[in-house]
Amino acid sequence: MFASGGYDHCVHLWSVKADLSSASPTTLSIKHNSQIQSLLAIHDSSHKLVSAGADCSVNIWDLSSERVVHSLKTSNSVYHAHPTTSPFCTLLEVSHCDSQFELRDHRLIPTVPVQRFGYVTLQFHGRYMKGTLFSNCFASGDRGGRVRVWDLRNIEKPCAQIECFDGQKIAHVVSHSSRLLACSENSQIRSIKYDQAI
Structure with a gap:
């Protein structure tokens, strides 16, 4: 099964055949007034x-x-x-x-x-900027090229701020293996070790 939702304000739950030949949706009775x-x-x-x-x-x-x-x-x-x-x-x-x-x-x-x-x-x-969770931490990029990391056990201020791209928006931060990967709006990728961030 997988779920989808979007501009129709509805959530659809899809059942996929075992051979992956087709999928059939069921609309769930979840009420949203917007996308x-x-x-x-x-x-x-x-x-x-x-x-x-x-x-x-x-x-x-x-x-x-x-x-x-x-x-x-x-x-x-x-x-x-x-x-x-x-x-x-x-x-x-x-x-x-x-x-x-x-x-x-x-x-x-x-x-x-x-x-x-x-x-x-x-x-x-x-909508096109997305952070990531890893262990007890959350990392997110900003519009100026910086990644901030918060320890979710103490969210008063970031535990780390890492300069990745000078003046470029970071569209996505992903945790992978023992690293954070930051992707800029012009498709550059920077790899950051976790021990730099924590």
Whole structure:
């Protein structure tokens, strides 16, 4: 199975034949009022699907009961959703100028429901900039060519800031093996060792 969502405001769950010859969709009854920008499969007490949209809403769909078991409202439009080391928490990248990241506990009665962090900037990240999680850390690039790394156990300020590309937007940061890979808007790639970042 795989899931898709987009401009039709719907989430489709696709079943793929074993021989990969075809796939058939089922539309889930998840309500969004705008485009769906991120989907994330998680497993806490059961298999679930997180859908996040431009309408500032996050829905958590339980695959076994076939219903939305929890809905959250975010401060701004959600660009990306990431799994964390806790199955009950999700990291969201949102449209904001100083708190671009939200660490959300999606249990019904969380101790700390949301922690927001980020850095001050004049422009939103946008849908085409994406960070990455590794161990207990989160890394994200900015529009000036710098990668910031936060330890999720202490998000007051970045634990590292690495200059990668002078004045070029970093479109994507990926963790790979023992390194971070930063990709600039003009397709240059820089490899960063983890021990430089932590």
